[in-house]
Amino acid sequence: MTVVMKLENITLEYPIARRYRKEKVQPSGVRNISLQVKQSEVVGIIGRNGSGKSTLLKMMAGVFPPDSGTISTRGSVSLLAGVGIGFNKELTGRENAYLYGALMGRTKNQIDVLIDEIQEFAELEHHFDRPMRTYSSGMKARLGISVATSFKPDLLLIDEVLGVGDASFRKKSEDRVKEMITASGSVVMVSHSMGLLAKICTTIIVLNNGEIEYQGEPIKAIEYYNNLFS
Amino acid sequence: MKPAKIPPNMESEQAVQPLTPLWGKRSALRLPFIVMADIIRSRNLLKLLVKRDLSARYRRAYLGYAWAVLEPLLLAIVYTFIFTILVGSSDPLYPVKIIIGIIGWSLFARSLTSSTKSLSSSINLFQFARVPKTVFATSGVLTNAVLSIISLTCLIPFFFISDLPITLNLLFLPFWLLVLSFTGWSIGLLLAPISCKVPDVLNLINFLIRAGFFLSPVMWTYDMFDRRFGDGWHAIVAHLNPTVVPITGMRDAILGTSSAIPNYGYMMCFGIAILGYIFGSIVFERNAHHAVVNV
Numbered sequence: 001m002t003v004v005m006k007l008e009n010i011t012l013e014y015p016i017a018r019r020y021r022k023e024k025v026q027p028s029g030v031r032n033i034s035l036q037v038k039q040s041e042v043v044g045i046i047g048r049n050g051s052g053k054s055t056l057l058k059m060m061a062g063v064f065p066p067d068s069g070t071i072s073t074r075g076s077v078s079l080l081a082g083v084g085i086g087f088n089k090e091l092t093g094r095e096n097a098y099l100y101g102a103l104m105g106r107t108k109n110q111i112d113v114l115i116d117e118i119q120e121f122a123e124l125e126h127h128f129d130r131p132m133r134t135y136s137s138g139m140k141a142r143l144g145i146s147v148a149t150s151f152k153p154d155l156l157l158i159d160e161v162l163g164v165g166d167a168s169f170r171k172k173s174e175d176r177v178k179e180m181i182t183a184s185g186s187v188v189m190v191s192h193s194m195g196l197l198a199k200i201c202t203t204i205i206v207l208n209n210g211e212i213e214y215q216g217e218p219i220k221a222i223e224y225y226n227n228l229f230s
Numbered sequence: 231m232k233p234a235k236i237p238p239n240m241e242s243e244q245a246v247q248p249l250t251p252l253w254g255k256r257s258a259l260r261l262p263f264i265v266m267a268d269i270i271r272s273r274n275l276l277k278l279l280v281k282r283d284l285s286a287r288y289r290r291a292y293l294g295y296a297w298a299v300l301e302p303l304l305l306a307i308v309y310t311f312i313f314t315i316l317v318g319s320s321d322p323l324y325p326v327k328i329i330i331g332i333i334g335w336s337l338f339a340r341s342l343t344s345s346t347k348s349l350s351s352s353i354n355l356f357q358f359a360r361v362p363k364t365v366f367a368t369s370g371v372l373t374n375a376v377l378s379i380i381s382l383t384c385l386i387p388f389f390f391i392s393d394l395p396i397t398l399n400l401l402f403l404p405f406w407l408l409v410l411s412f413t414g415w416s417i418g419l420l421l422a423p424i425s426c427k428v429p430d431v432l433n434l435i436n437f438l439i440r441a442g443f444f445l446s447p448v449m450w451t452y453d454m455f456d457r458r459f460g461d462g463w464h465a466i467v468a469h470l471n472p473t474v475v476p477i478t479g480m481r482d483a484i485l486g487t488s489s490a491i492p493n494y495g496y497m498m499c500f501g502i503a504i505l506g507y508i509f510g511s512i513v514f515e516r517n518a519h520h521a522v523v524n525v
Contacts, residue, residue, distance in 0.1 A: 006249055015524060062360040064522045065253040072249040078359045086354040090286050099282065102275040103358045153359070 001038040004155050004186045005060060005077070008034055009069035012055060030056050030210040033069075037155060040181050043188045044197040044218065046225050047207030053190040056207070057081070057157045060188065075154030078104060080161050084140035089133040093124055093143050096132060100147045114150050121176070122146035123169070138165045149176045156180065158189040162196065174200060194222050252360075253519070258512050265419075265511040268362035275361065279369035284376060298380040302332045309449055326388050327481055331448035334477040337378040338410045338446075339439045344370030345418020346425050346435055349518060350525045363518050364511075367422060371415040378407055385484065395486040402483040406476040413472045413503040419510035423517035426524045446471055452478040452489045466494070472506075475499035 013029040030052040037043055045053050059066055061079035087096045097118050101111035119128050122142045127135065135143070141164045148156060162173055177187055177200055191197055197204060197218060204221035206214040206228070214224045256264065269276070288294045306329045313319055313328075321327075344351075345367040352366035382403075388394055425431040447455070452474070459465055468474055475496060478489050 003249065012523070058357065061357060062252045063357050065519050071252045073252060074247050074249050076359070079357055081357045086358050088282065088286070090289060091282060095282070099278055099355075100358060102278045103355060103361050105275075105359070105361075107274055 001040065002074070003036050003038055004041075004074055005035075005037040005188075006072045007036075007060070007069065008071075010034070010056075010059060010066045010071065011068045012059060012064075012066045014055075026209070028052070028055075028210065030059075030066075030207075033212055035205070035212070035215075037186050037188060039184055039186055041186050041203065042177065042181060042201045043186075044201035044204040044221075045188065045190045045207060046192070046194070046197065046204060046221070051207040052210040053207055054081070054159055055210075057159050057188065057190060060155075061157055073155070076104065077155045077157065078148060078151065078153035079157040079159070080144050080148040081159045083137050083144065083161055083164060084132070084135075087132050087140065087143070090131055092131055093122070093128040093135075094119070096143065097147050101151060104151045104153065106151065118146050118150045121150065121172070138169075141165050142169060145173045145176070149173075149180060152180065152183065152185060155186045155188065158187065158191075160190055160192065162189055162191060170196070194225075198222060256515070258516070261515045262508050262511045265362075265364050265515060268364055269368055272362060272365045275365060276369050276372065279365070280372045280376065283369060283373040287373075287377075295380060298377045299384045302329050302336070302381050303384045305332050313449065323392060323485060326385065326392065326394070326485065327451055328449065329385060330480050330484060331446075331451075331477055333378050333381045334406070334410055334480050335443060335446050335448045335473060337374055337407060338414045338473050338476075339442065340374040340377075341371040341411045341414025342418050343435060343439065344374065345415045346421045347432065348418070349422050349426050349522060353522065353525050356522075363522075364419065364514060367415060367418055367514075371411050371418075375407060375411045378411075394484065397486050399483045399486055403480060406479040406483065409476045409479075409499070409503060410473060413476075413506055416503060416506035416510040417472075419514040420506065422514060423521040426518075426521040442471070442473070446473045447477045447481075451481065452491065456490060461492075465492075469495045469498045470502075472499060472502045 010033040011029070011031050013027040013031075016025065016027050028050060033056060035043075045056065047053050057079060058064065058081070059071060061077055061081075062071075062073075063079070065071075086100075088099065091099065094115065097115060098108070098111055101114070102108075122128065122139075122145075124139060124142060127139060132140065132143075141161050144161055145158075148158070162170075162177065164170075165173070174196070177189075180187060189197070189201075201218045203215060204218045205212055206221055206225045208228065213228075214221055288297055291297055293300070306325050309328050309332075310325045313324065348367035348370055349363065355361070355366065356363055389396065421431055421435070425435075455465075455468060459468075475491055476499065478491060482488055
């Protein structure tokens with residue numbers, strides 16, 4: 001299968017404030033990550049808080065470069081970084097959808113074609129034309145997933161957005177991700193809901209202290225992860 | 231069953247596209263051109279960002295965009311009052327000169343600040359997808375340029391009250407506005423990466439902008455300066471301020487006058503703008519991406 005993204009020996013350490021530097025604490029970040037994401041693959045990333053999951057996703061999205069190592073991609077990459085992150089509170093759902101599309105490099109006409117589909121999938125009804133600051137967190141998540149999946153990037157990175165909202169919407173977004181895969185897109189997702197990951201992932205990576213501890217089949221990876229704590 | 235051993239480039243249409251490294255090496259000399267090309271390519275996004283900034287700025291105010299016109303007008307009233315009382319100036323065109331000074335100076339000051347702050351203020355937006363980070367500095371500067379043009383409409387009544395001449399010189403007005411915002415933008419690009427690592431840069435900029443208000447021809451004019459100091463070394467130092475020539479140029483364009491700006495004054499003004507851009511774009515592209523880690 002075609003490789004969509006390839007990470008080779010990625011290392012990034014966050015700077016430590018000078019006053020903490022004497023204490024010889026290990027800087028947070030990720031170390032020596034090598035990883036390949038293939039076409040039509042769903043890669044899950046699990047790990048404790050602060051184990052480097054979001055940092056890894058941000059580097060895959062090209063927000064900042066690693067200290068060392070190389071990242072290569074093929075095609076477009078998009079990151080959905082948490083509920084409501086990146087959306088403007090004062091703008092309406094519709095305006096935010098247009099802004100997101102423009103950030104993805106789409107023209108106004110291309111977005112015009114998709115906008116009805118986005119509105120329908122998000123099920124926001126009249127809220128779609130109200131400012132985002134009036135949204136509940138579930139509504140923000142709906143808009144985010146709807147917008148991010150509608151623009152169909154070759155690789156979609158999802159940070160803890162999937163698996164929120166009510167049961168019917170969770171089912172819908174699961175189906176949406178599967179749809180993306182069959183249309184030869186790939187997904188990398190960070191989540192703490194193991195049930196969801198076990199259902200849709202093809203591989204799962206366990207991150208611990210910024211390093212890959214385990215990589216393999218979903219069931220085994222989740223088992224490994226649970227054993228880390230016992 | 232999958233058929234075995236298909237050459238990789240036959241698997242799908244997308245396979246034709248090769249794997250490209252995200253952070254390839256680029257030579258410094260090409261960076262100023264890369265930045266320009268990035269901005270031209272993102273004009274769609276720019277248009278949307280400027281529209282968003284403009285509508286967000288006065289969205290909740292009852293008077294809306296009228297504030298863009300009112301701000302320089304009200305300031306001009308205060309300064310004219312102080313200046314005529316304290317200094318005893320009797321120039322009937324003094325209010326007009328002050329309004330132009332305020333609009334020109336605030337365009338430069340706002341362009342500089344918004345471009346310096348652009349990395350930290352738009353961190354959320356460049357997480358979605360790979361977007362050139364210079365776009366956000368540019369959109370802030372363009373927004374301010376549009377606001378300045380709106381502000382300039384407060385001068386229209388003066389063309390009737392003070393009988394200002396309507397000449398072709400007015401065509402220089404947009405040019406000087408462009409020079410002011412371009413210079414502010416370039417210096418901002420230069421400072422944006424370091425301001426992520428050392429936030430004190432923003433405090434310094436705030437101070438410089440306050441001091442610069444008095445050191446730039448906002449309340450005084452080029453003629454006043456010329457009469458006092460003439461051709462001495464003071465004049466050369468004063469031209470290091472990149473707003474002196476453009477603001478004077480704006481006044482000349484509107485009032486139909488011509489100030490005695492020496493050639494070296496023009497050269498310093500354009501030189502600072504162009505060198506600022508070359509260094510600014512190189513420093514930004516080399517450092518901004520990694521500096522974002524600190525935000």
